[in-house]
Amino acid sequence: xxxxxxxxxxxxxxxxxxxxxxxxxxxxxxxxxxxxxxxxxxxxxxxxxxxxxxxxxxxxxxxxxxxxxxxxxxxxxxxxxxxxxxxxxxxxxxxxxxxxxxxxxxxxxxx
Amino acid sequence: xxxxxxxxxxxxxxxxxxxxxxxxxxxxxxxxxxxxxxxxxxxxxxxxxxxxxxxxxxxxxxxxxxxxxxxxxxxxxxxxxxxxxxxxxxxxxxxxxxxxxxxxxxxxxxxxxxx
Numbered sequence: 001x002x003x004x005x006x007x008x009x010x011x012x013x014x015x016x017x018x019x020x021x022x023x024x025x026x027x028x029x030x031x032x033x034x035x036x037x038x039x040x041x042x043x044x045x046x047x048x049x050x051x052x053x054x055x056x057x058x059x060x061x062x063x064x065x066x067x068x069x070x071x072x073x074x075x076x077x078x079x080x081x082x083x084x085x086x087x088x089x090x091x092x093x094x095x096x097x098x099x100x101x102x103x104x105x106x107x108x109x110x111x
Numbered sequence: 112x113x114x115x116x117x118x119x120x121x122x123x124x125x126x127x128x129x130x131x132x133x134x135x136x137x138x139x140x141x142x143x144x145x146x147x148x149x150x151x152x153x154x155x156x157x158x159x160x161x162x163x164x165x166x167x168x169x170x171x172x173x174x175x176x177x178x179x180x181x182x183x184x185x186x187x188x189x190x191x192x193x194x195x196x197x198x199x200x201x202x203x204x205x206x207x208x209x210x211x212x213x214x215x216x217x218x219x220x221x222x223x224x225x226x
């Protein structure tokens with residue numbers, strides 16, 4: 001059974017600092033990995049999707065890397081802003097096409 | 112393009128009562144998913160539909176939960192009777208197909224509180 005872990009569970013940084021969010025998974029036979037953002041009381045917004053053949057994906061201030069062999073992905077957010085405060089979830093797509101989610105990292109960016 | 116719509120946004124019920132949630136996926140999306148997200152946890156898939164057929168309901172507690180997707184568009188998830196541990200956010204998502212490359216788009220969710 002695929003286990004997805006996100007550490008730390010919560011993170012607080014001052015505005016302008018770079019954010020580094022970690023995701024690890026136990027089974028490297030994934031099709032892709034997706035990072036989501038969840039605001040309080042809201043659904044999930046997809047940030048980046050990395051296919052299993054890719055090493056990284058970038059969108060604006062966001063960069064996500066994937067190391068399948070070690071079962072790890074990292075989401076980098078450059079020059080954080082108070083608007084980046086949210087919960088960030090990673091999810092891996094398995095052979096049966098299901099998404100298996102981590103519990104998320106709750107980020108607070110202090111002005 | 113309109114996103115995934117869900118209603119109601121919030122619901123508070125007593126245990127042993129019944130409740131139903133509604134989802135309207137993105138137009139043209141064949142695959143629809145219902146997830147349960149308990150506070151502090153990631154979403155867990157309850158059921159997946161491809162058009163109006165069930166693809167996977169292995170994690171749906173079938174003694175109390177039911178779901179249908181008539182005509183392959185809207186879907187309803189029902190809980191009857193509710194238990195305290197059903198308190199969670201219920202998320203609906205859709206994708207153009209159920210294939211491994213296809214991105215899922217999520218609705219805002221329904222927050223259920225069972226007292």
